[in-house]
Amino acid sequence: MSPLPEPAHVIADDTEALKVAAALAEEFRTGAAERDARRRLPRAELDRLSASGLLGITVPAGHGGADVAAVTLAEVFRLLAAADASLAQIPQSHFVYINVLRRQGTRAQREFFFGEVLAGKRFGNAQSEAGTRHVQDIRTRLDPGAAGSYTLTGVKHYSTGALFADWIPVLARGENDDLQVAYVPRDAPGLTVVDDWDGMGQRTTASGTVRLAAVPVPADRVVPHHLTFRGPQLHGAVAQLLHAAIDAGIASGALAEAVTFVRTKSRPWFESGVDTAAEDPLLIQRFGELALQIRGAEALLAAAARAVDAARARLDDDTAAEASIAVAAAKVAAANAAVETGSSLFEVAGTRSALDTLGLHRHWRDARTHTLHDPARWKIQHIGRYVLSGTKPPRHGLL
Numbered sequence: 295m296s297p298l299p300e301p302a303h304v305i306a307d308d309t310e311a312l313k314v315a316a317a318l319a320e321e322f323r324t325g326a327a328e329r330d331a332r333r334r335l336p337r338a339e340l341d342r343l344s345a346s347g348l349l350g351i352t353v354p355a356g357h358g359g360a361d362v363a364a365v366t367l368a369e370v371f372r373l374l375a376a377a378d379a380s381l382a383q384i385p386q387s388h389f390v391y392i393n394v395l396r397r398q399g400t401r402a403q404r405e406f407f408f409g410e411v412l413a414g415k416r417f418g419n420a421q422s423e424a425g426t427r428h429v430q431d432i433r434t435r436l437d438p439g440a441a442g443s444y445t446l447t448g449v450k451h452y453s454t455g456a457l458f459a460d461w462i463p464v465l466a467r468g469e470n471d472d473l474q475v476a477y478v479p480r481d482a483p484g485l486t487v488v489d490d491w492d493g494m495g496q497r498t499t500a501s502g503t504v505r506l507a508a509v510p511v512p513a514d515r516v517v518p519h520h521l522t523f524r525g526p527q528l529h530g531a532v533a534q535l536l537h538a539a540i541d542a543g544i545a546s547g548a549l550a551e552a553v554t555f556v557r558t559k560s561r562p563w564f565e566s567g568v569d570t571a572a573e574d575p576l577l578i579q580r581f582g583e584l585a586l587q588i589r590g591a592e593a594l595l596a597a598a599a600r601a602v603d604a605a606r607a608r609l610d611d612d613t614a615a616e617a618s619i620a621v622a623a624a625k626v627a628a629a630n631a632a633v634e635t636g637s638s639l640f641e642v643a644g645t646r647s648a649l650d651t652l653g654l655h656r657h658w659r660d661a662r663t664h665t666l667h668d669p670a671r672w673k674i675q676h677i678g679r680y681v682l683s684g685t686k687p688p689r690h691g692l693l
Contacts, residue, residue: 302414303347304358308366311351315370318346323377327653333497335489336381340458344414349385352392357408364532364602368539368595375543376550379660380498382540384455387419390533391463394475397529398517407477410461418459418480420450420504429668430690434506436466436474436516444468444516446476446484446509454501456480456487462504465519472520476511484509495656495663523689526614530691531602531621535595537667538621541628542595544664545588548635548657553581555643555654571644580642584635591624591631598624615686618693622673629670632661668692 305311322339329336343349352367353359362370367389375382395407411417426433434448446464456462459480468474478485488503522529560571568574601620605613636658640647647654676693679685687693 302345302350302412304412305347305351305360307360308362311348311360311362311366311370312373314346314348315373318343318348319373319377322374322381326378326381327656329378329498330380330656331653335457335498335500336378336384337458339378339381340384340416343381343385344416347412347414349388349414349416350412352389352396353408353411354396354404357404358412359408363599364535364606365596365599368535368599371536371539372543372546372592372595375540376547377543379540379544379547379657379664380496382543383496383499383501383664384458385416386533386536386540387421387455387463388417389536390529391417391419391475391477393529393532394463394517394519394522397527398519398521400514403514403517407461415460416455416458417477418453418455418457418462420453420456420462420464420478420506422450422452423448424451429692432465432467432473434464434466436464436468436476436511438469439510442513444476444511444513446478446506446511448506450504450506452501453487453504454499456504457489457500457502462487464504464506464509468516472518475517475519477515477517478509478511482509482511493663495659495661497656497659523691526605526609526611527689527691528602528605528609528614528617530689530693531598531605531614531617533691534618534621534625534668534693535598535602537664538595538598538625538628540664541625541632541661542588542591544657544661545591545628545631545635548632548639548661549581549584549588551654551657552584552635552639552642555639555647556581559646560642560644577642580638584638584642587627587631588635591627594620594624594627611686615680618687619677619680622677622687622693626670626673626677629661629665633658633665636661 351362355361439445484507486505491502566574598620601617605617676687
């Protein structure tokens with residue numbers, strides 16, 4: 295595992311977390327287009343993120359962390375994604391697998407791994423698999439090994455964060471096909487991370503392949519993830535909340551670039567009778583429509599985060615269902631806002647904005663790629679059933 299270039303700061307509270315995130319977003323915004331164009335992986339920027347302490351903000355207070363509210367965590371991701379959507383996507387799994395430890399880790403596991411996180415160490419992920427029947431058809435195996443240990447065998451795809459990680463949580467089937475998460479060091483023997491991600495968007499996430507060839511895993515690095523779904527849970531709601539925050543950030547980032555471009559570079563249409571593009575009444579109308587859509591998505595994101603916080607304070611079937619439905623609504627709205635704003639940027643900015651050298655197309659490419667993560671149409675189905683018949687959403691971790 296690579297050493298950090300500087301000791302990680304420990305953030306004290308929600309206010310400090312938001313302040314640090316806003317400052318880092320401004321820093322990361324510079325160079326985001328160039329990183330995308332050249333596919334320059336953000337190793338230095340991730341080291342800054344680790345050193346800032348932001349990666350430790352959900353560690354429980356009893357273990358020395360700030361244990362920030364979901365409202366704060368969502369806003370941190372929104373701020374980072376507005377600056378660089380690829381960079382914001384990389385730590386999404388990091389927080390998901392901190393949450394797994396919170397719920398199912400033993401005391402010793404929590405003490406060890408939360409200490410690692412507060413020191414600035416990063417979790418990646420090795421979760422999804424390609425070529426199986428569906429996304430939950432996990433075929434990677436965690437088999438018993440010598441002296442109570444295990445071995446991992448399989449191939450993972452879309453492994454965002456793995457290339458930059460210190461620890462890679464691996465989703466696998468164990469005894470009785472129960473879902474387990476094995477926390478594996480990035481340099482474990484038999485583990486190979488391949489930088490073969492070739493997506494049109496989120497180009498610098500390095501969401502490539504992880505190969506697992508009889509990787510040894512001590513028993514105290516395995517967490518029984520299948521138990522997460524046997525009662526009310528917020529695993530899926532928290533994971534999806536962060537995806538929604540990334541989409542909302544992409545939308546606001548695209549709108550901000552469109553505003554700057556129209557104010558400084560666009561020409562008014564000759565029939566408008568005005569001197570600047572910013573005075574064109576049809577452009578004003580379109581900007582108003584886009585702003586309304588983004589404001590709606592941001593409001594739903596904040597409401598969803600509050601529902602997660604409320605459920606965390608009093609977790610039962612009803613509060614967990616309400617949180618999942620609120621997050622689903624936010625995810626649908628944010629995804630729509632990101633894709634539409636990323637596309638409409640060119641509509642309002644004009645022909646020159648399509649120049650490849652400007653890199654403005656990265657917003658739409660990032661939005662279109664990220665919103666493929668899981669289908670919004672199924673979220674709408676669950677919302678509709680909940681409204682019509684009170685049917686609670688399923689506990690499969692993607693809602």
